[in-house]
Amino acid sequence: MAAIKALDFYLPDELNASHPPEKRGLRRDHVRMMVLDRTTGEIKHDHFFHLADYLQPGDLVILNNSRTIPAVLQAKWRRDTNQLAPKVEIRLARRRGEDTWDALIVANPVKTGDILQFSPELAATVIGEKENSPLKLIHFSKKGTDLFNIIYDLGEPIRYEYIEQPWELDYYQTVFACHPGSVEMPSAGRAFSWELLFELKRKDIQVDFIQLHTGLSYLLDDSLVQTPEDNDEEYQISDRTMERIIQTKASGKKVIAVGTTVVRALETAAKNEALSGMTNLYIDQHFPIKIADGIITGLHEPKASHLDMLSAFISEQNLLKAYDQAIGAGYLWHEFGDMNLII
Incomplete structure (x- = not known):
């Protein structure tokens, strides 16, 4: 079992997003976006609907179209x-x-x-x-x-303590979700609207989909900490999607994974040479990322294993510096919060 390094920091309670953006008077694609340069660590602050400004024609955005069930x-x-x-x-x-x-x-x-x-x-x-x-x-x-x-x-959707009241299941779906199976929302894709997806395509930025059905991350007991290796998740990547990935990388363009779920699926497929199956892959700064050139994700809580995965894209020092800025700027955390592009 891999030893998870705990990237720790102080997250004020008021930065836990307890309401969906739509209930805060925002369109889902108008949440804030912190953009991090993988090489330099440079930090920019923007809004998610400007995503296309940071991508190039020919880049490929991979989304997880698993649909959340009321678990x-x-x-x-x-x-x-x-x-x-x-x-x-x-x-x-x-x-x-x-x-x-x-x-x-x-x-x-x-x-x-x-x-x-x-x-x-x-x-x-x-x-x-x-x-x-x-x-x-x-x-x-x-x-x-x-x-x-x-x-x-x-059923009802899974709701953790920072979500102060129940919200309907629709708030826990991405707009493109179509394959039921996730017990927790693949939340990195939540900020995408159809308008934003169409804008990406208009600018010749490719969009494609995989499925990874998320498992239960918290067992209601703080003494029971699941590592990613304890959390088997089912994934599926089509032959056509993998061909597009290979073509994109061969042409020198970037593959952008939307969420840690997509990174796990893509890197498992590359490691095991299997386009479907179960993954319990643990990714940290020592893991050689083969497919994903960048990641779109939410903001992750202290000590989360997802932070270890982000350290495979950007140094821990630059990641913690960026998170410090995000806290100072009042970014919101968790599935209804703001977004982070690392590219």
Whole structure:
């Protein structure tokens, strides 16, 4: 297991974005953008809808079109003929098959064989446990599209403590999301609007898509810290998209990954020579990035493993200097916050 270096800094609570930009009177593509030069560390401050000003014709922007599912469900908890609780919370963690998921069941002690009754139409059985993890493997009574339809009907999006009130699932979607499977929003793509995507294409900046379904990042217990290596995520890259990537790099243009999810998928594909599968790739300053020439991402909290990935693009010293400026300038953090382009 890789030792994660903790890039630490003080983040004032008021910089946690608790409301979507649209609820703050902003279009989603009008959030702020901090632009960092990978080589010099130079810092510029702008707004996200000016993204095309920092890219060149022929560059290729790769987005994650995984769609966020409402991964928090409520169920009655039964064992044999006994009802142990009328209501327990289940957080889906990652899909293992058409009808099986890893899940965090917020009730103790849940055992193999226990039944979770979500509705008259949907139940699940606990069929396994993960070693050294609170996650359980659950088997649903429905599968495929039927299962997703019921989850969309019953569930709520995952919401962490800095989001002070529930927001509808639409606020946790990117405008181009189309393949259900992420339990947390692939949030680096949230600031893109259709207008911005069309502007990129008008300026001959290429846009393409991969899928990586995000897993559950927080297990509701600060003593249980998941490294990226504990967090298997399913990804898929088409042959056509990889051909465009290869052609772009061969022509001397840049491939810009939108989000840490896209970096993980692309670099896993390059490392394993596999365009689909599972990734638990951990990327830090020592990792030789082969595909992504730049990254568009949000602002990451102190000690987050995502910061280690950013240090593969820019020195830790320049990254921390930039974050210090962002805090001083009042940038907003997390999925509803401002953006960072490193190029």
